[in-house]
Amino acid sequence: MKLFEKYPVQLSNSLTGVKEKFESITPGFVGMYVCGPTVYNYVHLGNARTFLSFDIISRYLRFIGYKVRYVRNITDVGHLVGDVDEGEDKIGKKARLEQLEPMEIVMRYTEDFHTVMRQFNILPPSIEPSATGHIVEQINITKKLIDLGIAYEVNGSVYFDVKKYNQSYHYGILSGRNIEELMESGRDLDSQDEKREKIDFALWKKASPEHIMRWPSPWGEGFPGWHIECTVMSTKYLGETFDIHGGGMDLKFPHHECEIAQATAANGKPPVRYWVHSNMLTVNGQKMSKSLGNSFLPSELFSGNHKLLEKGYSPMTVRFFMLQSHYSSTLDFSNEALNAAEKGFKKLNNTLSIIKTWGHPKTATINTEVEKNLLNQIGNCFKNMSDDFNTAKTLAVLFEMASQINIWAAAKQLNVSESVFEKFKFTYVAMMEEVLGLKEEAGGNNELLAGTVNVLINLRKKARTDKNFALSDKIRDDLKAIGIQLKDGKDGEMSYEIEN
DSSP states (O other), rough: OOHHHHHHHEETTTTTEEEEEEEOOSEEEEEEEEEEOOOSOOOOHHHHHHHHHHHHHHHHHHTTHHHHHHHOOOBOOBBOOOOOOSSHHHHHHHHHHHHOOOHHHHHHHHHHHHHHHTTOOOOOSOOOGGGGGGHHHHHHHHHHHHTTTEEEEETTTEEEHHHTTTTTTTTTTOOOHHHHHHHHOOOOOOOTOOOOSTEEEEEEEEEEEEEEEBBBBSSSEEEEHHHHHHHHHHHHHHHHSSSEEEEEGGGIIIIIIIHHHHHHHHHHSSSSEEEEEEEEEEEETTEEEEETTOOOOHHHHHHEEEEEEESSSOHHHHHHHHSSSSSTTTTEEOHHHHHHHHHHHHHHHHHHHHHHTOOOOOOOOOHHHHHHHHHHHHHHHHHHHHTOOOOOHHHHHHHHHHHHHHHHHTTTSEEEEEEEHHHHHHHHIIIIIIIOOOOOOOOOOOHHHHHHHHHHHHHHHHHHHHHOOOOOOOHHHHHHHTTTTEOOOOOOOEEEEEEO
16 A cells, blocks of 8 residues: 555645545545735745645645646735725735836736745746736626625625625635624725625725726726635636635635635535635744834845844745744744754755765665664655644654664665665655755855845945945846845845845
């Protein structure tokens, strides 16, 4: 029996609240949708952790033989400030602030997002659709919901009738929210006179005269609601019912709850079998937020150019650090934890370099007790990864395997058969590189690099203060030429990232 058959995948289903055996709708195939970024600013670490979590899920499912169609969208319209139904589109607001076209904002921050994903070795999805590329489909499903009597139009905007939906289905099935309580506690909005109930949400919004992003529709010029985008893109590429839908815990309500309602009402059946949510990040025990001054960009983490960081850490060190915690657990950043992760990753990375070059000498003395232990370790890698993609426990097993490799290296001989050694070597290398995505890193001095770049950053700051813009631009361009991109932030602060 193959190990992945011995240890079938179990995953925590947010919809039922329990860990369940994973059974795909079509045997051998998996359809997975993950809510992608709203590209109005630089990608933050919370985003990176979410996408890393689903990168692991996709990698492992592929590793054990599934054909995975992984869809992760780009939200480039419709996501309003505050995640409500009134106000400015986040991208439109950023475009006004920077005096750029909205699609310039989209291109800039989509490129940044892709750069960060490459740095973390997060594989691209199978399909990466954009919300603006699916306006027609969003209008069509909105029409369908109106025809079904589940949505209504008022003054050029269309709203989803939650109370009507709840007569046949269950609004709150994912988040556990009570509809009566939501109706009482819903926030008062300027458009409240348009809605039948406070909890109704927008499928399509009429564009105000100053709204930049707008499209023609049967109800006049406007733009789609945030929630309808994901319903359209997920079901278009994965079918009316698909296997896995993922995202951050913060999206469970209202975004994912609204997705379920829209798709269920439109198609008469629930859209997803397994809902999976990753947890949030904290810094030194506090929630990461800009207002507390404890949030930092991936580029700041790599460079160490942040007041809370003692030094910079390589992308693979940070990836390793995030894998030390289960995706559903809160993850706390601190210098102590990052330093420990750096040492741990170096140990596994060095061992990876060693074993990749080895072949079996065919003259080894066989120790059956050692062989038994190694086979258990191999099995435990699959057991832990199949148990809700538990990377933390898998890493613990890899450390045991690394200790055995170091024993062999010190003794300069192997004491297991060729078949056991090859299974052991394959499992260690594959778990590190293919499943956990931990690329082998050459030795380097991150502190020296960070220090050198920070000297140049300070020289560039002085050049700009002195209005020596020629020198300022030369420093920026020379660094870019060798793969180091400077980023200008607020109040004259600068950070950098190393392009792969």
